[in-house]
Amino acid sequence: MVSVEDLLRHAEQLGVKLVEHPLPKGYCGFYLHPQRIICLDSGLSQRQYLCTLQHELIHAEFRDDGCSPTGKPELRARRETASRLIDLREYAACENEYSNDLFHIALELDVTKQVIEDYRELVLPKMIAQQHNFVNSR
Numbered sequence: 776m777v778s779v780e781d782l783l784r785h786a787e788q789l790g791v792k793l794v795e796h797p798l799p800k801g802y803c804g805f806y807l808h809p810q811r812i813i814c815l816d817s818g819l820s821q822r823q824y825l826c827t828l829q830h831e832l833i834h835a836e837f838r839d840d841g842c843s844p845t846g847k848p849e850l851r852a853r854r855e856t857a858s859r860l861i862d863l864r865e866y867a868a869c870e871n872e873y874s875n876d877l878f879h880i881a882l883e884l885d886v887t888k889q890v891i892e893d894y895r896e897l898v899l900p901k902m903i904a905q906q907h908n909f910v911n912s913r
């Protein structure tokens with residue numbers, strides 16, 4: 776399980792500075808590339824903070840400049856965030872227990888609902904495809 780401390784250390788290694796500021800509704804955070812600054816909304820819950828920080832750190836890792844909501848860097852950041860914050864075995868156990876109840880799965884795995892949705896839409900299909908290729912190549 777990734778902790779906020781892990782992420783703060785990672786930010787330091789990347790040479791990224793964190794600032795907190797009240798952001799307009801609907802915005803949790805953003806990354807400014809040339810300045811290497813991550814700005815996070817100051818009103819985030821603990822879970823939102825962890826998920827947003829992980830997401831923005833991935834933009835920083837890939838040196839993504841600007842963030843269009845449908846662009847490739849944004850999808851990559853969402854996919855990477857979900858795959859780093861969620862463990863497949865834990866996810867599978869939760870899905871067994873709560874079936875399609877996103878809210879409870881998110882609560883149990885300590886991430887936001889968005890991250891669970893991204894895990895289902897962006898991470899799992901890729902994993903299944905890879906598994907399939909693996910089986911076919913044997």
Ligand SMILES: [Zn+2]
Nearest residue numbers: 834842849852
């Ligand atoms: Zn983003």
